[in-house]
Amino acid sequence: MNDEEQYLFDLRGFIVVRNVLQRDQIDDLSQRLESHRVKNPNPILGSDRTIFRNEHDPAWSAASLLELGGGYLDLIDLPALKPYLTMLLGKHYRLDHDYAKIDSKMPDREKTLYLHGGGQGAGGPADLVGPSDGGQCFYRYSNGRFFNGLVAVAFELDDISAEDGGFACVPGSHKSNIGLPSAWRHSKTQAEVPDFVEQVAVAAGDAIIFTEACAHGTVPWEGGSDRERRTLFYKYCPHAVAWSPCYYNANNYPGLSTEQRQMLMPPSAYGPHAITEHIWQKAQDEQLELQQLRAELAELRGSD
Numbered sequence: 001m002n003d004e005e006q007y008l009f010d011l012r013g014f015i016v017v018r019n020v021l022q023r024d025q026i027d028d029l030s031q032r033l034e035s036h037r038v039k040n041p042n043p044i045l046g047s048d049r050t051i052f053r054n055e056h057d058p059a060w061s062a063a064s065l066l067e068l069g070g071g072y073l074d075l076i077d078l079p080a081l082k083p084y085l086t087m088l089l090g091k092h093y094r095l096d097h098d099y100a101k102i103d104s105k106m107p108d109r110e111k112t113l114y115l116h117g118g119g120q121g122a123g124g125p126a127d128l129v130g131p132s133d134g135g136q137c138f139y140r141y142s143n144g145r146f147f148n149g150l151v152a153v154a155f156e157l158d159d160i161s162a163e164d165g166g167f168a169c170v171p172g173s174h175k176s177n178i179g180l181p182s183a184w185r186h187s188k189t190q191a192e193v194p195d196f197v198e199q200v201a202v203a204a205g206d207a208i209i210f211t212e213a214c215a216h217g218t219v220p221w222e223g224g225s226d227r228e229r230r231t232l233f234y235k236y237c238p239h240a241v242a243w244s245p246c247y248y249n250a251n252n253y254p255g256l257s258t259e260q261r262q263m264l265m266p267p268s269a270y271g272p273h274a275i276t277e278h279i280w281q282k283a284q285d286e287q288l289e290l291q292q293l294r295a296e297l298a299e300l301r302g303s304d
């Protein structure tokens, strides 16, 4: 992360890193997403990991883009992004949650821009960023270091102009001492979007890196009925911080490297340390045992 990028991130709360994904990666991510959408036509795929698919799901099985495999696993620790995430979060950070968002002309869907985050200490019951005390939404720069409670990487799969819709934010709001006034939070159309909100143009393969502390949201789609915006969000925390109540279980995603498994570990101030690895390995083994016992029980019941 060069000096110019550091300056702009501190000033504005986000930067756009161009061409993070190459054509073959975009194609792989795109193809896997489209095959998944055939069976799951939702505009949001994966999840913020607060929702189980059904009540019988074992713990840690909240939906995740990682199930799509291939390039989706590579995005966990993309080498091109490591210098940025290390600079913004420190050496020990973890992937907290992931999801895909698809914007298009959907007459039956609410498309309001809802600006959330913004202002030191944003959050709390009135803000989408989490109903706890709001301390998780911090941003600060001190002693030559960035501190962020959550850093989002938005990988873009399509070319999107500022007029189409998509990501927008209030640059600089991550340092504001006053929360975003409620009158400015919602815009039902692009015409209603306040003029201090910046709509960000991107090309397929770009990544927008933003701090969740910067007020941001999705501008209503006006990019025509024959186009879509498909964005993959991977959101990272300092290791001791958690946003999602549902942790990843690395065993659910075959083919991960040791570093990727560490990136999926649950939060603790110890990070990926021998102590935490031992505890978590035991939890994963017990999870596996429970699944096997449940399968055996179901088989026994079936053969009655």
Ligand SMILES: O=C(O)CCC(=O)C(=O)O
Pocket: 101, 152, 154, 166, 167, 168, 216, 217, 218, 219, 231, 233
């Ligand atoms: O559509 C976008 O880029 C904004 C997504 C958003 O609001 C979020 O990640 O919290």
